[in-house]
Amino acid sequence: MLRRAMTLIVSAVLLVGFTLAALAVPVPYVVASPGLALNTLGELDGEQVIQIEGHPVHEHDGALSMVTVQYSGGPDARMNLFTALSAWLSPSQAVLPEEAVFPPDTSAEEVTQTQAAQMDNSQDAAVAAALNELGIAYETAATVHTVSQGHPAEGVLRPGDVIVEVDGEPVADKDEVVAAVKDRSPGDPVRLLVERDGGKEEVEVGTVESGAGEPVIGVTVETDMTFPFEVEISVGRVGGPSAGMMFALGIMDRLDPEGLTGGHRIAGTGTIDPQGNVGGVSGVQQKMVSAKREGAEYFLVAAESCDQTFESAVTGQIEVVRVETLGEAVDALEAIRAGDTDALPRC
Incomplete structure (x- = not known):
């Protein structure tokens, strides 16, 4: 009997030891928690x-x-299984596969750099969207950012060239350049007028067929924007594009003599492009918790992200408003100021 009891005790101790060891093993998961508001x-x-x-x-x-x-x-700070399981049981946290945040063969430093670039781009887009909504003009230019090796543009165009005309027609941004180049058959040449080193130069570039069957010259073009006044946004070490809509609304509030909120506390999330389109984002459940802790009465969310709000731990405790454009967000704020919220679009 004594030997059997000792065997059971030793087995139990070993089982507990193996269980604790397993829980301490690092696992390839990431925990998303409510962050800064x-x-x-x-x-x-x-x-x-x-x-x-x-x-x-x-x-x-x-x-x-x-x-x-x-x-x-x-990858550089893996959690153990116990931590992951605890987060999985939390109503305000989410457990994600590591590759959802850190793509394979990408270091944490590279992810940080990408998110910083996305933040910078979202701020420029927010300024453009705000000025468009307010009817304030600004200048745009279609600038060559990269030239692909082995394509017709190699040796003809350079990074920094500003494309002014395509086949004699003025162009002012990336979309106009892309549309003008596509307006031909692969193999047909295209005439470009470019600004370079303070002067203008006309060049001819051939086209080849892309994988999608469309004519391309082998460059990436971005729309550079010059605003009539300076706007600087400081958010510390926060990265990513998801604050774009709220930046645009904040800029508009600073420029508007009457303001947008009417004294209400509004939070929200969604990307923005210069045309004012609001795009979906991830982590909405955690962001709603942050918004509620901040005392927000209303939460603006991109229509694409509405499905995430139903999983939030604070759904029903905060008014969730669905928006697809900056204009719709402004209309929603106007209704909130007026106290006429029955018709607000909700998820």
């Missing part, structure tokens, strides 16, 4: 989040808060 109308480290120079600005009550997700884990 930052009022774009307020301050960060003693400075205005949105600073505008060269145009009259205004300050108003209320909040237009961007919200973020905080990630833990990853």
